[in-house]
Amino acid sequence: MAAGLVTLTASILLPALELGSDALKVCLQISVAVTAVTLFVSALFIRKIIDDRRQIAESEQRFRRAMEDSAIGVAIVGLDGRILQANAAFAAMLGYSREEIEALTFFQITHADDLEIGRETMTGIKDGKIHSFHFEKRYLRKDGTPVWAQLAGSVIREEESGKPLYLVSQIEDIDARKQSEARIAEAETRWNFALTSAGQGVWDLDMRKGGTTYSETWVNMLGYDEGELDGDPDLWLTMIHPDDYQLVAEADRAHLAGETPFFEAEFRMRHKDGHWIWILDRGKAIECDADGRLIRAIGSLTDITQRKEAEARLMVSAAMLADEKERLRVTLQSIGDAVICTDAANHVTFMNPVAEKLTGVAAGEALGKMLGHIYWAVDEETGQRIGLSRPSAGDRPHCEHNSRAVLIRRDDTRCSIRQMVSPIMNDRHEFCGLVIVFQDFTDARALQRQLAYAAAHDALTGLANRSSFMRTMEELVDQSRLDGSEHQFMFVDLDHFKTVNDTGGHAAGDALLKRVGDAIRDILGSEDIVARLGGDEFAVILKSGLPARGAVAARSIIDAIRNLNFSWDGRLYTIGASIGLAPIRAGCGEVDEIIARADAACYAAKAAGRGCVSAAPDEDGKSEMTAPPLAAAS
Secondary structure (H helix, E strand, O other), rough: OOOHHHHHHHHHHHHHHHOOHHHHHHHHHHHHHHHHHHHHHHHHHHHHHHHHHHHHHHHHHHHHHHHHHHOOOEEEEEOOOEEEEOOOHHHHHHOOHHHHOOOOEEOOEEEEHHHHHHHHHHHHOOOOOOOOOEEEEEEEEEOEEEEEEEEEEEEEEEOOOOOOEEEEEEEEHHHHHHHHHHHHHHHHHHHHHHHHOEEEEEEEEEEHHHHHHHHHHHHOOOOOOOOOOOHHHHHHHHEEEEHHHHHHHHHHHHHHOOOOEEHHHEEEEEEEOOOOEEEEEEEEEEEEEOOOOOOEEEEEEOOOHHHHHHHHHHHHHHHHHHHHHHHHHHHHHHHHOOOEOOOOOOEEEEEEEHHHHHHHHOHHHHOEEEEEEEEEEEEEOOEEOOOOOOOOOOOOOOOEEEEEEEEEOOOOOOEEEEEEEEEOOOOOOOEEEEEEEEOHHHHHHHOOOOOHHHHHEEOOOOOOHHHHHHHHHHHHHHHHHHHHHOOOEEEEEEEOOHHHHHHHHHHHHHHHHHHHHHHHHHHHOOOOEEEEOOOOOEEEEOOOHHHHHHHHHHHHHHHHHOOOOOEEEOOOOOEEEEEEEEOOOOOOOOHHHHHHHHHHHHHHHHOOOOEEEEEEEOOOEEOOOOOEEOOOOO
């Protein structure tokens, strides 16, 4: 513009100056040139202004887009704390709309416990001491819940005066991280408490930090103060008992060589006061360098002195128990009784040689098998299995005896045994198994049966003897009194027997008595009872007590004895029999009275000519038989 004015002035004044045409021409040329240059410079200046305005607009647009599209919160805050502008991310983080949050101040959305941080920051900004800031604080969401955030921002100042104008803050939501850190801290606290409560110390080898650090529990375990042993990574090796050093070195080598997933060793370490304590050391290599040298390892230390002392006592007890067990084994192997032991589930745990012999099963085969597969005992009389039951809760354990047991082997052979079964109870009164002691009672049982038979039977004839017969008769008398049943009793006395005994001898007499016993037995029914009372006297009880049957049976006996045709040494002997009958029923009196009445009737038969039957009179004095005694022949 200035050049244009100069040119215009010159064009006006030059003609007035009456210059020559050449001079005037030069002046006009200069004016045109200046005007042209002036227009060109003006054009450049105008273009610069347009470019600057465009760059400012682009810069503002980039800032606006960066603020709007940012994933973290961005806010412009005045020095009085008012939120001048906020992006959507910040508003959403606190649960507000942009309009709502821009109507608030930072103090209104800050947690009460963190207000002082904002005030101190604002004061430092106003005093020119703070140009940027970075800290963590809690905001309050719209619903009142706190949220942790990390702030990073700068102060925008006037370029000339440096006066602060406003703040630009970036706000990142770190609530999830803070909660995770809190959980980790809580877990670490619990872990440290658990380790301390369990008496476990922790060691941490970190070669980058210069060595090993030990927890308070670790150093206290060995009588040292916290930090007293930190540093030298090999110091702990000097504290190991010489006898255990090689074991520890080998465990360490195996782990570093990758042969074991972790390091573990039990060894003794020297306490500060000089005594030795047992230690369980567990650890793991965390990091090694390219050459395999250990960089980082972490582990724990546990005082196991009490456990080791208990193990030592236990080893002594175990040795004593082993000795006692061996003595017991030798004893059980040596005794003559069979012994089988079971556990609580009835599995065989022990068999001695005698038990192997009696059951027919080898111990190696029997061990672990159910008892019922090895030992099966039944009652001798009923044939029912003898159960081996465990005692009920609260019952006092006791030994069960059975002398009537029969052992049935796998091959179905039988063996009479006497067994004793005792439960095994521990100190808590819990059932732990059974001990079965049994003996081969076959010979003893046979002898018992022989003795019982001999005690109840006549040795010569095999018939019931007098004592056995008397017991049977007493039972029948008592039964008749109870149920009104009736039976018939016969008293049989042989006729002319003395002649055989005198002429043929006692051998002939004994042979004849056997024949007489067999003859009487053959005539009667299976339920009737025959006995030899002594000498040549026999007794019969007819279980079906009709008087008519008694007379018929008596006559049949007399006929059978008369027809024996007994010969001895070529001589034929003929004998007979006289029989007295008496009823067995209610009101008939005692056994002796019944026998006495039958005996008297027998003598009456003998007096009537022998070889006949005579019935004893009833309680009224009348004979049971209507006719007088008759000879058998009639």
